[in-house]
Amino acid sequence: MRTPFFGLGLFLAASLxxxxxxxxxxxxxxxxxxxxxxxxxxxxxxxEGEPLTATVAVTKGRSExxxxxxxxxxxxxxxxxxxxxxxxxxxxxxxxxxxGERDFxxxxxxxxxxxxxxxxxxx
Numbered sequence: 001m002r003t004p005f006f007g008l009g010l011f012l013a014a015s016l017x018x019x020x021x022x023x024x025x026x027x028x029x030x031x032x033x034x035x036x037x038x039x040x041x042x043x044x045x046x047x048e049g050e051p052l053t054a055t056v057a058v059t060k061g062r063s064e065x066x067x068x069x070x071x072x073x074x075x076x077x078x079x080x081x082x083x084x085x086x087x088x089x090x091x092x093x094x095x096x097x098x099x100g101e102r103d104f105x106x107x108x109x110x111x112x113x114x115x116x117x118x119x120x121x122x123x
Contacts, residue, residue, distance in 0.1 A: 024104075027094055028120050032064060034058050035060065036112075038111070038113035039058065039110065045107065046101065047102045052078070056070050058113045065091050067091075
C-alpha cells in the first residue's frame with residue numbers, strides 16, 4: 001500500500017516542479033558534512049516523457065565535497081546516458097541535458113542525511 005502513495009508523491013512533485021519551469025542545466029549545491037548515514041533521492045523530469053529517479057547512498061562523515069562526488073557518480077551511473085554530470089567548485093554538481101534531449105527539472109525527493117543541506121537551482 002505504500003508504493004502507490006510514493007508513486008503519487010513523485011508524480012505530484014514532478015507536476016509542481018514542471019509548473020515552475022524546465023531548463024537545460026541545473027546546479028545542485030551541497031553544504032555541511034554528513035552527520036549520519038542516509039540517502040538522497042533525486043528526480044530528473046523532462047518536459048515530456050518519463051522522469052528518472054536516482055538514489056545516492058551517503059555515509060556518515062562525508063564532507064560536502066564528498067557528497068557532491070557521490071551524487072555525481074550515482075547520477076552518471078543511473079541517468080548518465082541522457083545527461084552530462086560533473087562536479088563544479090568542489091561542492092556543486094552540474095547536470096546538463098545532452099544534445100537532442102528535452103529540457104528538464106530536478107526535484108529533491110528525499111534527503112535523509114543529517115547535516116547535509118542541498119538545493120537545486122536552474123542555471
